[in-house]
Structures are given as C-alpha cells and as structure tokens.
Amino acid sequence: MQNNNYDTNIENTRVSNVQNMNSNQNPYINQTVNNPLDSQMNPISQMAQMNQTNPVTPIKSGFNNGDFIKGALIGAAVTYLLTNKNAQQGIMKAASKGSEFFQAGMEELKERYEDARAQMEANQQ
Template sequence: MNNPYINEDNAAYCPIYENNNQPGPIDNAINNAAKDLPFIPQNFNTAGFVKGLILGGIAAYVLTNPKAQECVFKAIVKGGELINAGIEELKERFEDVKAELDSQK
C-alpha cells in the first residue's frame, strides 16, 4: 500500500544511511515469517512491532525489578568512574606536556 502524500522522487537523501527505506535482514525475516498469519494486516510492520515489544518488556522489567535497577545503577556508576579516571589521565598528560614545553624554554 502506497501513501499518496509521500512522493518518493522528492524524498530526502541522507548519505549516512544509504538504504533509508530498506529493511534489514532481521526485519525481512520477521516480516516474512508473519506475512502468512491471517490476523496480521498486509501493510503492518511486524518487525517494528516485535522490536517495540522486546524493548518495552525490557523497560518494564527494569522499572519493576529492584535487583535489575540495582544492576543498572551499578553499571552507570562504574561507567561514570571510568569516565572520571579517563579525564584525570588526560589532565596528567596535559600537565606532562606543559611541563616539558616549559623546560624547553
């Protein structure tokens, strides 16, 4: 089914995404598996629906499970610590280079 309000000749081109309107192999596999089911409409994006179900299920699990929340928060804290350690290392390198340049004067 084509949308009469979308003119594909004037569609925006984005060089980063060469295949803007082309579904990937996983999407094709999901859509092909579901196309013969009688209760799914012909133009229904089954792959998008399945991905939404999975992401929604994960979000619901994390939002309702205290242990999952704890794991997520621990990962966020550890990631923040790694970023802070990286920033401190960059500051040390900057100071080393600055000291080396000062000693050459």
C-alpha cells in the same frame, strides 16, 4: 499541447445532450471506457491488465510487522528494568562504575596535559 479525448464543454454533460457520449468526463475514473478491446476481454483478463498498470503494494500491518515486534521487545525490556529491583541495582552499580572510570580517565588526561605543558616550557628555556 496534449490531445484531450474528453469533452470539456460543461453544457454537453447535461442530461439532454448525453447521446453517444461518456457521461463521466473525469479522466481519472473509467479510463478504459473508450477502449474497444475492453468489451472483448473477460473479467479475469481485465483484472490482470489493471494489476499490470496499477500494481498494488501490500501494506504490512498488524502483528506481522517487524517494527511491532521490535517495539514489543523494547517495551518488555523497559518494563522489566523499571519493575525489577535487582535489575535497577545492577544498572546503578554499572553506571557508578562507568562514572568512576570516566573520572579516572579525565584525571589521566589532565596529568598528560600538564606533563606535555611542562615539557614544552622546559624546551623553551
């Protein structure tokens, strides 16, 4: 069992019994209240101690974030493609060429399949 330095009796937290006791019984707030060294430290060393025990990681936000820049560039490219007629025609030409090449490749695969099938049938007879 863990040693608890805090008084868990709710009656001891009432106003009449608050002598020589930390009135805040929450163990997560004011954790250094019972530490006698805290009163001897200056505020700068206290902040340094807090930063060592609770490091704060900076959050990237705003316009300095790399994700924002990527999103802005992608958005600009999509806007350009959707609004420029020449770019749209170029994309359609490229897509039609690609589909032609794909269909030609499929025809070639069908021919090879038929050739291999005929070869297998010829070998079996």
